[in-house]
Amino acid sequence: MADVTSTPDDSHRSSSPPPQETAAAAGGSQHVEQLRKMLFRRMLVGVNDGRYFLGLFHCVDKQGNILLQDAVEYRSARHSSPSPTEQRSLGLILIPAACRSSCHVDCSVEGSMSLLSL
Template sequence: MLDSSPPTQPSQTAAATDPALTQLKTLLTRVLRVTVNDGRIFIGTFAGTDQPLNILLLNAEEYRLGVEENPDGRYVGQIVIPWKIIVTVEGESYRENRQTHDQMFL
């Protein structure tokens, strides 16, 4: 006999209190630096992720490190970076009660 009940989904309150999700939400609209496995670096405004955790950046610029590469980079606009090629994700982290900021590695 087939079960006609709808699939169960995680409760809204469980998702809202998940520390990883809360931390991810704090990064929204922050400028992130994403390094991928071929050495390219993308710097742009974090707009979110999709279900497989690919990263969406807005107003992004691409930089290639090397002697013959353009040091100014190139504007790529909106970009989705596949999670499989991401090596590091960095963003500015502001500490409370301090005037300085440092880098945060995810």
């Protein structure tokens, strides 16, 4: 049977995280709340090759990849086509952060200003 004893160093430890971790978590939760307000809003995402995707914002992961549902792809048509852009329905898509060149959310001016801090 092992003997469990407390040392003087253990007496000052508490279960709460250090102040800098608490501040980081509080800042992170503000960003999470802002992202929750964007859920299921229309989002237009541009990628490096000139295409645009319009869909409902579904989620974003830690790496910045965006999931859009009911997405439609828009791209420049060939010169021989009468329409300046072509479109096709895609459904649920993941747009990698490395490919993204722009991102616009359909929301109020106040909402747009608060998203600039993300």
